């Protein structure tokens with residue numbers, strides 16, 4: 001595409017507030033229209049972001065605005081229809097995670113876009129968080145020898161035990177798959193990014209909060225390419241963080257020559273060598289800013305890759321592996337067995 005991409009955004013709900021500024025930060029794209037079934041929401045976002053065109057209907061937006069790409073920022077059960085619509089009109093597609101409620105559905109979306117000749121990426125921004133990029137960079141630079149174990153322990157922050165269970169995302173209450181599908185998928189993806197492809201998945205899950213349908217506690221164990229393991233431990237069932245503490249998880253990556261530790265309360269990445277010698281490798285003073293930078297990095301990657309024709313960092317095809325490991329966790333929790341990711 002010679003000029004800046006003309007982009008339309010569909011879905012002006014909670015997480016859209018990070019997409020608008022990220023589009024503005026991109027030099028390769030311009031957000032020219034926004035769409036939401038709730039026109040008031042779309043109008044409010046358009047005013048906030050200085051976008052001129054507001055629609056209730058996505059098909060009408062695509063037809064009238066001569067778009068090059070659309071950003072699908074709706075919930076997963078609507079993704080297949082909206083991605084299919086975009087592909088049928090020949091526009092490139094960026095879509096929020098989780099891509100679809102089933103792996104077969106997600107695979108079909110990838111095939112639809114391939115047949116239509118449009119580019120298709122998942123807005124998986126977690127691996128763009130600066131500490132995950134720094135973790136991978138340090139591993140590549142040999143800071144800890146050969147990595148063999150990743151441990152992510154999510155911050156313990158309870159959902160409310162009555163409606164709304166979550167202020168920003170009250171729909172959590174009715175989701176049959178919750179903390180792994182909605183949140184821990186964001187750890188599975190950078191675990192792949194740092195340690196390579198997932199071979200097997202073992203998981204235990206539990207619903208603790210009586211006001212919800214899905215699981216709010218989970219332990220997921222991954223093996224990567226036979227050489228490393230990941231232990232992902234998440235809970236939205238209890239409060240065990242100091243007041244005002246960050247919501248980010250504690251990340252420890254062990255290698256044969258030392259340990260990398262992202263310490264969220266201290267907002268820093270450390271390397272600890274055998275014997276305990278510790279140095280701070282990076283600091284991330286503003287967590288909110290780190291998150292916006294991750295959205296900027298992810299959306300910027302989409303816009304630049306579409307414009308220049310290069311590969312995406314998190315193509316939809318690549319993201320099928322993250323989604324497959326996510327569904328494998330549910331299969332493991334259901335059966336009590338270790339599940340091979342490739343069997344999904």
Ligand SMILES: NC(=O)c1ccc[n+]([C@@H]2O[C@H](COP(=O)([O-])OP(=O)(O)OC[C@H]3O[C@@H](n4cnc5c(N)ncnc54)[C@H](O)[C@@H]3O)[C@@H](O)[C@H]2O)c1
Nearest residue numbers: 011012013014015036037038073074075076078096097098
């Ligand atoms: N860190 C992250 O990357 C992150 C964080 C939160 C949510 N999410 C993901 O983002 C997605 C959206 O979450 P949310 O909390 O913003 O949801 P939301 O329900 O707050 O917003 C979705 C919006 O889409 C609109 N919509 C739905 N179908 C539409 C259609 N066909 N045409 C036009 N508008 C339509 C709805 O009216 C609503 O305003 C989810 O898949 C969620 O998992 C990602």
